Amino acid sequence: MDENKLKADALVVGGGIAGMQSALDLADQGYQVILVEKEPSIGGKMIMLSKVFPTLDCASCITTPKMSAVANNKNIRILSYSEIQSIQKNGSGFIANVLKKPRFVVEETCTGCRLCEYACPVDIPNPFDLNIGAIRAVRVPFSTAVPQIAVLDMDNCILCGKCARACPVDSIDFLQTEKEVEIEVDTLIIATGFETTPIDAKKEYGNGKLHNVIDGLIMERLLAPTGPYARVIRPGDGKEPESIAYVQCAGSRDETLGVPYCSRICCMYAIKQAMLIAGSLPMADITIYYMDIRTFGKGYEQFYQNAQAMGIEFVKGKVAKISEDENQNPVVRVELIDENSQIIERTHDMIVLSVGMIPKYNPSQVYGVNVDEFGFVKSPTPNLSSTKTNQPGIFATGASTGPMDIVDSINSASAAASSAASYLESVRNGK
Amino acid sequence: MTEKTNPKPEETKIGVYVCYCGGNISDVVDVEKVAEKMREHPNVTIARTDMSMCSDAGQSIVENDIKELGLNRVVIGACAPSLHEHTFRGTVARGGLNPYFFHHVGLREQDSWVHSNNPGGATEKAIRLMYAGIAKANLLKPLDMIKLKAERHALVIGGGVAGLRAAYDIAGRGINVTLIEKTPFLGGRMAQLETVFPTGNNAREDLHSLINEVRTHPLITIHTLSELVNIRGYIGNYDVQIRSQSRGVSGDNAEAALAACTQEVPDDFNYGLTKRKVVYRAYEGCFPSTPAVDWEHYDGKPIEIDGQKVIFENKKKTFDLRIGAIVIATGFQPYEPPRGDYGYDELPEVVTLPQFIRHMGLRDGNVGELTWKGHPVRDIAAIHCVGSRHLAGVHEPQPDGILNNYCSRVCCTATLHQVNELLDEYPNINVYDFYEDIRTYGLEHESYYTEASKKMVRFLRFHGDQRPEVVAAPEGDTHPVLVKGKDYLTNGLEVEVPVDLVILAVGMVPRPVDDLVDMMKIPKGDDRFLLEVHPKLRPVETPVPGIVLAGTAQSPMNIQESCNAASAAAAKVAVLLAAGQVELDPYVANVDLDKCEGTGACIEVCEYEDAIVLETMTVEGKEVQRAVVTPANCSGCGNCVSACPHHAIDVQGWEVAHYEAMVDAITMEVEI
Structure with a gap:
């Protein structure tokens, strides 16, 4: 078949946990699925995480096998490092135009041996570690990436040619260009996920300029065994923190940031991180400043109670301001609501902002689907069939439809697969 | 033993892999030392470690080793088999081996997680468990999945x-x-x-x-x-x-029966707020629309329909x-508080949220004033977490011994949604909301909280171990009920709120x-x-x-x-x-017909119907009884294995010989 024209039953846009689950559930029913992922590897946000609540399984223990299952499923084809350009209606189905970005590495021959990476003299901030660690300009994106194919960052490449000489299979191609691929499918699932609310948005919290204030996702990388330092240290000076505080709702339930909604995951990830820190830095004091603790899922309330029993301090109070002292220690100003509403200033070694979720991508233009004021895909039937969109044949799942945790995303993804399968059957039976 | 039933193990070339499990194992177990030890084992061709064996990269290593080194057995030490045994079996199959030439050793749940305070001991245990896995791998035989037709x-x-x-x-x-x-x-x-x-x-x-x-x-x-x-x-x-x-009524007779029925019982659709007939519809417009007889409550007496006495019969x-x-x-069913809890079932002014919703639904369009049992409602208290988020040592377990320590997830938004609707209709009512944490977590749920605040709902925050109390007000008071508690939004102030109605935001329990x-x-x-x-x-x-x-x-x-x-x-x-079509694991009982003497001991201990039965067959010209397994019905529990006096049964993939070899390996005297 002409590689510029592909045909399948379903197109899943986004290779995070939701997109992977939708693709697997369709493929396992015998449908042909194409999975388009913008990044060089599938895995989404979940593969970046340390451990996941409430089971404390390591995130890769859940994600990497799913990634592998996707890669090895004969009914799924992954188009990584590719973006949807446009979607046209085609009868009851769709034609998607996809731009395959150049990796400057020949996908068909690259074996993922990483010799190019070892040869490359250019270190750049590692996007997989949210730019805190370093990585080479040409590299396999991360150790468990799928596909295991190198990608070259042309913006930072100095064209020294060391990688090309090191490559045993002659896969480096400095002249590679982008490629357009046309995909004809009968149904589409949007699984474009989320990003975290920006750390520099809030003036009261230092606009991202305070040395030892990080966000929850960076803490995930610090806690992850595959992370940049494999331990928790202050970004400002590399010291091991003895007192760490979490500021909840630092990007959610905040109309001044344009995010009035609750992001659902932050209470649980803060508690989880606090527990993990308590494990790796047993002497550290950990405080969580909160408005309401929202541990609503199955097993979550017990998780919260366990954290309290471990000695993690929960302080009811919305942090008004974060500043820093002469030693770059962050200082919080907070009203202790449970203690006579005293207003105090407390110094910590490090602060983690529990940032919330905003949509990664607004699909309204390209897909013609309705979105809400924040850019989340809006279902016409949010209760009975939340993955439906106003466009017949287009479904949306996971965090593209609103903040949700992994468990809820996975159910939503399977639900989208179910709805898409029903749509495929109804189209085929000419209903 | 004959040669046939006890074949010499072929010379095995085993690949051994020990997973870091992203730190879950390696934080406790010295994974490199385990791999080092394995390399000394005579049957081991290669021993490797990896941060996550289950990743595509990790699995590819195994695949390649099978192909390039000619491995014929694979042992992986990782998480519990329940998580990824299946994953790795696929890996082994892609490498070109029978997928059952693989043994999964649980080094996380069975070792690192339970021995986190003893890394040295955990490492020794890991080594011994891996030895046991190798001992078993030596004896593995090829198996095929059981394929079955599936009813669509x-x-x-x-x-x-x-x-x-x-x-x-x-x-x-x-x-x-x-x-x-x-x-x-x-x-x-x-x-x-x-x-x-x-x-x-x-x-x-x-x-x-x-x-x-x-x-x-x-x-x-x-x-x-x-x-x-x-x-x-x-x-x-x-x-x-x-x-x-049966529904008891049908066709023309149904409407007439409904009209003629006079026996009344509490209406469960309205949580007992009203009564209904024993011939009933759940509500107008329900499906099916044909009424039905409530067999549980019907007194069996005849009902006169069109001049005829009819007794309904449950066919x-x-x-x-x-x-x-x-x-x-x-x-689910809504949690029902025990009598007296928050005044429930003692004070007529205490209702659950589901009951209150029914009460609102039952009003016949009269929007002038909200009433409860004939009295006007001016002030309402809502109390959250009733039957949810109970604390060990503070709250009593339920009658079944279980503590409802979970959050019921729905009640916060449901309560505020109901309160907001109520205030839209009756803006003069005062609502006092006693909560622990407001959990309006969904994308569009927080707005219910914001809206309630704007509508001047008074939020009072209690601590989980100091929940509010509901008591009858003294005779002659302005209101029938008092809600007492400490409000931690105002420094733990003792409050006493007189109200006309208390709504309990009850949680969910599963239907029995x-x-x-x-x-x-x-x-x-x-x-x-x-x-x-x-x-x-x-x-x-x-x-x-x-x-x-x-x-x-x-x-x-x-x-x-x-x-x-x-x-x-x-x-x-x-x-x-x-x-x-479905596929099942082949871990089922297998009878060696040469040893079976048809005693039937296996059938006596089998807990699964039709998993093992005696069949008549002809052996050397004589009709004999022999045990036969239906693989699809067999769970592989092994009861029959232990019961057979002639050692004629084994569970495929988990044979007695495997266990013996594993136990020998674990207890082997060896310097570690």
Whole structure:
């Protein structure tokens, strides 16, 4: 078949946990699925995480096998490092135009041996570690990436040619260009996920300029065994923190940031991180400043109670301001609501902002689907069939439809697969 | 022993892999030392470690080693086999080996997690467990999965919104569905609501749109008043028996019977706030629309219809179906506080939120003034977390010994939604909301909290161990009831709020389904809800193949979450049944007919029906009885293995010889 024209039953846009689950559930029913992922590897946000609540399984223990299952499923084809350009209606189905970005590495021959990476003299901030660690300009994106194919960052490449000489299979191609691929499918699932609310948005919290204030996702990388330092240290000076505080709702339930909604995951990830820190830095004091603790899922309330029993301090109070002292220690100003509403200033070694979720991508233009004021895909039937969109044949799942945790995303993804399968059957039976 | 039953183990070339498990194992166990030790083993061709063996990169290493080094056995030390044994079996198969030439050693759940305070001991244990795995791998034989035809027919238990959603989605995939509902009417708990968040839609209108899709679908058969009474078989081929009761009335006689009936009982649809006849409809517009007799309460006396005395008869019938997969959507019931808790069932002014919703629905369009039992309502208190978030050592366990320590997830938004609607209609009512944490977590839910604040709902925050009390007000007081508590938004101030009505935001408990649990051998969690295999890997599946969960039988959920879970359950059923064939692990009993003497001891101890039976066969011209296994019915539990006096039975893949070799390896005297 002409590689510029592909045909399948379903197109899943986004290779995070939701997109992977939708693709697997369709493929396992015998449908042909194409999975388009913008990044060089599938895995989404979940593969970046340390451990996941409430089971404390390591995130890769859940994600990497799913990634592998996707890669090895004969009914799924992954188009990584590719973006949807446009979607046209085609009868009851769709034609998607996809731009395959150049990796400057020949996908068909690259074996993922990483010799190019070892040869490359250019270190750049590692996007997989949210730019805190370093990585080479040409590299396999991360150790468990799928596909295991190198990608070259042309913006930072100095064209020294060391990688090309090191490559045993002659896969480096400095002249590679982008490629357009046309995909004809009968149904589409949007699984474009989320990003975290920006750390520099809030003036009261230092606009991202305070040395030892990080966000929850960076803490995930610090806690992850595959992370940049494999331990928790202050970004400002590399010291091991003895007192760490979490500021909840630092990007959610905040109309001044344009995010009035609750992001659902932050209470649980803060508690989880606090527990993990308590494990790796047993002497550290950990405080969580909160408005309401929202541990609503199955097993979550017990998780919260366990954290309290471990000695993690929960302080009811919305942090008004974060500043820093002469030693770059962050200082919080907070009203202790449970203690006579005293207003105090407390110094910590490090602060983690529990940032919330905003949509990664607004699909309204390209897909013609309705979105809400924040850019989340809006279902016409949010209760009975939340993955439906106003466009017949287009479904949306996971965090593209609103903040949700992994468990809820996975159910939503399977639900989208179910709805898409029903749509495929109804189209085929000419209903 | 003959040569035939005890073949010499072929010379094995074993690949051994020890996983860091992203730190889960390596933080405690010295993984490199374990691999080092394995390299000294004579059967081991290669021993490697990896940060996560289950990743595609990790699996590729194994695949390549099989191909390039000619490995013929693989042993991986990683998480529990329940997580990734299946994953690695696929890896081994892709490498070109029989997938059962693989043994999975649990180094996480069985070692690093339980010995985190003793790294040295954990490392030694890991080494010994790995030795045992190698000892077993030496003896492994090739096996094939058991392939079975699967009936393309699903049974959905429960006709609430989750069951309806699951049924419709499974049928949408071209699979037949039988939906059974215990009561005479479809709709479940959702029918008892008035409006739903976050749309504000009428609950029954939304519900009826789904019911109409379900009842007109050609592949769905609905049986109301029906229950599962027996189940046999296995995934793809369950033989189920369903018992149905009759409606008691039909056709022309139905309306007349409804009109003529005079016996009244508390109306469960309205949570006992009103009474209804024993010939009844759940509500106007319900489906099916034909009334039914409430057999539990009908006194059996004749009712006079058109001058004739009629006694209703419950014509029960049972029927059998062959089913490929089962969806359990048995739902929840609102927590009912014990008498006296928060004044419930003692003070007439204390209601649960579901009751209050019914009260609002029952008003006949009179918007002038809200009344409760004839009295005007001016001040209302809502109390959250009733029956939820209980604390060990503070709250009493429930009568069944279980502490309701979970959050019921729905009650915060449901309460504020109801309060806001109430205040839209009756802006002069004062609402006092006693809460611990407000959990309006969904995308559009926080706005209910914001709106309630704007509508001047007074929020008072209690601590979980100091919950408010509800007491009768002294005679002659302005209000009938006082709510007393400490408000931690105002420095723990002692408050006493006089109100006309107290609404208890009660949590969810699963409907009692112990009969199903026993019949199907599915597990319940510590919170009584049905338990999934793994919240992320297999979130709607039970450990029993082909039995999946939908909705609030599994945990508290709102309607959106229930429908998503139900659709997810439908996807799993479609995956299982779409191909019309299922595959099972071959870990089943296997009889060595040369040793079997037909004693039948195996059958006596077998707990599974038709898993092992005696059949007559001819051996050396003589008719004898011999044990024969039906692999699909066998669970591989091994009871028969221990019972057989002639050692004629073994479980494939887990033979007695395997255990002996493993025990020898674990207890081997060796310097570690």
